[in-house]
Amino acid sequence: MKKYKSAIILFAVFEAIAVSLWLSTGSLFYLRYFSYIGCTLGIGLALSAAGWKYAREFVQFCVGSYMLVFLGLICKENMQIEGFWYYLFSGVLGAGVLHYAIAKIFGPLLFGRGWCGYACWTAMILDLLPHKKPANPRKNIGWIRYVMFGLSLALVVLLMCLGKANKTNMFYLFVAGNVVYYVVGIVLALVLKDNRAFCKYICPITVFLKPMSYYSVLRVKCDESKCIQCGKCLEVCPMEVEVNNNARNRKNATECILCQKCKKACPVKALK
Ligand code: SF4
Ligand code: SF4
Ligand code: SF4
Numbered sequence: 131m132k133k134y135k136s137a138i139i140l141f142a143v144f145e146a147i148a149v150s151l152w153l154s155t156g157s158l159f160y161l162r163y164f165s166y167i168g169c170t171l172g173i174g175l176a177l178s179a180a181g182w183k184y185a186r187e188f189v190q191f192c193v194g195s196y197m198l199v200f201l202g203l204i205c206k207e208n209m210q211i212e213g214f215w216y217y218l219f220s221g222v223l224g225a226g227v228l229h230y231a232i233a234k235i236f237g238p239l240l241f242g243r244g245w246c247g248y249a250c251w252t253a254m255i256l257d258l259l260p261h262k263k264p265a266n267p268r269k270n271i272g273w274i275r276y277v278m279f280g281l282s283l284a285l286v287v288l289l290m291c292l293g294k295a296n297k298t299n300m301f302y303l304f305v306a307g308n309v310v311y312y313v314v315g316i317v318l319a320l321v322l323k324d325n326r327a328f329c330k331y332i333c334p335i336t337v338f339l340k341p342m343s344y345y346s347v348l349r350v351k352c353d354e355s356k357c358i359q360c361g362k363c364l365e366v367c368p369m370e371v372e373v374n375n376n377a378r379n380r381k382n383a384t385e386c387i388l389c390q391k392c393k394k395a396c397p398v399k400a401l402k
Pocket of ligand 1: 245
C-alpha cells in the first residue's frame with residue numbers, strides 16, 4: 131500500500147481543488163475537469179508504482195484526448211494558445227485561460243514540463259512515432275518558437291481588430307491549428323528522426339514553459355557522488371537533457387518532460 135501513497139495524495143489534492151472550485155464558483159465544469167485529471171494522474175502514478183511500462187503514455191492519452199476531443203471538439207473551447215489570447219483579451223476567465231495558467235504558466239513552477247510528458251494532445255500522437263530517441267545532434271533553430279508565438283498573438287489581435295474574433299471562428303481556428311500542428315509535427319519527426327522535434331523547435335507554448343520550468347520544484351535530481359558517468363541516462367533521454375549534472379543550468383535543463391526514462395536506465399540509482 132505504501133508504494134501507492136503518492137497516487138492517493140495526488141488524487142486527493144486534485145479532488146480538493148475540484149470541490150473547492152465547484153463550491154466557490156457553482157460551476158460543475160471545475161468539478162468534472164479537476165476530478166477527471168486527478169483520477170487519471172492517480173491511476174497513472176499507481177500503474178507506474180506497480181511497474182507498468184506504459185503508465186506515462188496511458189496518462190498522456192487519457193488527459194490529452196479529454197482536452198482535444200471533449201473540451202476542444204465537443205465543448206468547442208479553443209484550448210490552444212490562440213484561445214488563451216482570445217479569452218485573455220476578452221477579459222473572460224474561460225477554460226483556455228484557466229488551462230494555460232495552471233498547466234503552462236504558473237503550474238510549471240511546481241511541476242516543470244509535466245504537461246509535455248503527461249497531458250499534451252500533440253505529443254500523445256508524436257510519441258507514437260518510431261524515433262523515440264533523437265538520431266542526430268540538436269539543431270540551432272529553436273528561434274522558430276518565438277516566431278510562432280508572435281504569429282499566434284498577431285492572428286488573434288487581427289481577428290479582434292476585424293471584429294471576427296468570436297467563439298465560432300475560434301473553434302475553426304482550433305481545428306485548423308491542430309491539423310497544422312499534427313502535420314508539421316509528424317513530418318518534422320520523420321525528417322529529423324526525432325519524435326519530439328516539434329517540441330524542441332516549433333511549439334510556441336515553450337515560450338511560457340521553458341523559463342517557468344527552470345525554477346520547478348519537481349525536477350530530476352542527480353546524486354553526483356553516486357554517478358559512475360556511464361551515460362545511459364543521456365542515451366535514453368528524448369529531450370537531450372544533461373541529467374547527470376545536478377545543476378539547474380545543466381544543458382537543456384528546461385526541456386525535461388519528466389518522463390522518468392533516465393531514472394529507469396540508471397544502473398546505480400543516482401537519479402531521483
Ligand atoms: S512542447 Fe508543445 S507540443 Fe510539445 S509536449 Fe509541450 S506543449 Fe505539447
Ligand atoms: S529522460 Fe529524464 S531528463 Fe530526459 S526528459 Fe525524461 S525525465 Fe527528463
Ligand atoms: S545513468 Fe546514472 S550513473 Fe550513468 S551517467 Fe546517468 S546518472 Fe550517472
